[in-house]
Amino acid sequence: MAWVWFHRFGSPPYLYRVAGRLTPWFAWPALVLCLTGVVWGLGFSPPDYRQGDGWRILLVHVPCAFLSMEVFVAMAISAAVGLIWRMKAAHAVAASCATLGASFTVVTLGTGMLWGKPMWGTYWAWDPRLTSELLLLFLYLGYIGLRSGFDDTARADRASAVLAIVGVVDVPIIYYSVVWWNSLHQGSKLIGEGGIAAPSMWVPVVITIVGFELYFIALLLIRVRGEILRRERNASWVAEALGLVPPAPPAVGSGSASAPISGPTAGPKPAAIHPAYRGSSPA
């Protein structure tokens, strides 16, 4: 009984409707939190005693780095749910995650390079953390490429789900790479000793992280709606969801009051039968 809410999300019309309603509830707080965190971090936080003002890059680097991994995990879980329970809505969620995750990975790598140059003296090093993050980008691109390689959506769902489930093994590798191997990259601890110590610095970072998470959810909801509509464009709920009022059925006897009541031409001319109705009851 407790899982009823979860199963309802497997219904494309329900998910389409709920996603539309929820989007502003995530989008506006995301905007407020991102602006608050960035303005606070850029304008009111002190410089770091080692990194100077260069630490401010972390205001965008850290949220995107978290999201690049989280989105892949979300994509793999959705793909697994879609694969195991054959839930089309779950595949739509997984497909919607890919582009967003890839974009967060690009920002993570780009801002990381811009942070690395003044701190490490180089834009890029074949460091375990950087290399595994680059591999994550290739996994996202591979997922997107694999999906676009199939004309049949069901086959694309299955093939890309396998890639997402196998590829998710890269996420713990990214996270623990700084523990398992010697790395230029700082440890996985963000706040406190070894990370950002002062509350006036880590609070805006945390605010930005929450803002980016909400931003991702808002965008995911928008993308999922588009993906569902693309998959379900012939489904019976689509006209109503788009606000297209169906044409009124012809009234009995309308337009034939003066026509003869018998004979081969009696009554209104029947409309052509739509192929979808042939061989089955329209209701």
Next chain:
Amino acid sequence: MMHFLAMGGYARFVWPAFALALVVMMLNIVWARGSLRAAQAEARRRVLSMREAYGTAPQDRGAQR
């Protein structure tokens, strides 16, 4: 103001990082909204073309129930 923009000598790293993040975030919004609008327009076009050809569309069945 110049002091703020100079970012303690890190301006050429800090501002491009924020610009990259901003551009990608904006592109994400534009792409997501564009993708949804394109899907809605395509679905709407299909419904209307079916109605025009057959008087009704399979997508109307849910509304007629």
